[in-house]
Amino acid sequence: MGKIKEYESEDLTVVWQPEKCIHSENCFNGLSSVFNPNERPWVNVNGAPDKSIKEVIDKCPSGALSYRMKNMADNQNEIEEEQVVEVIKGGPLMVYGNINVKHHDGSETSKHRVTAFCRCGASSNKPYCDGSHKSIAFDS
Structure with missing residues (x-):
């Protein structure tokens, strides 16, 4: 990390x-x-x-x-039952809600609230977006 x-x-x-x-x-x-x-x-x-x-x-x-x-015993965000997927023009694929991402090596990562996935292929943090779409003028 x-x-x-x-x-x-x-x-x-x-x-x-x-x-x-x-x-x-x-x-x-x-x-x-x-x-x-x-x-x-x-x-x-x-x-x-x-x-x-x-x-x-x-x-x-x-x-x-x-x-x-600081004053809350439980700092967990409320669990959202529904996920929403949004395609951002010229940007990432946004997934709103709590999800588990299964990686090619079999490991899993839990994501909460909002996750940005790379669509342009240029991210150095795949499968997640790192903002590289801006530097390559991705427009899809």
Whole structure:
């Protein structure tokens, strides 16, 4: 597993996994007072109420951003019974909901909330999207 960064406030910890990030900018466009790549650190957990931060993180298409509440005994997200698949024009195949990914070597990985799968073939993190579709001008 790659590098993981955590940003903490009194009640909330924002977790960022840079290697998963596909730079959709949903976080920055959704809440620039918290997520600003031009600032250091780029995540300001005191820039908005926890509820607003969680709403933006829940929309992260790659799952690079997640969170946990410090005052909750059970930090598990609610299990979603339904999965939705969305094809993003010029981008990844998005799967919303909890899924298990079976790899060619027989191993399995559990994914929660949102998973971005590569469609362009250029990802160095297959089967997952790493944002390479932008550099090769993938348009399908």
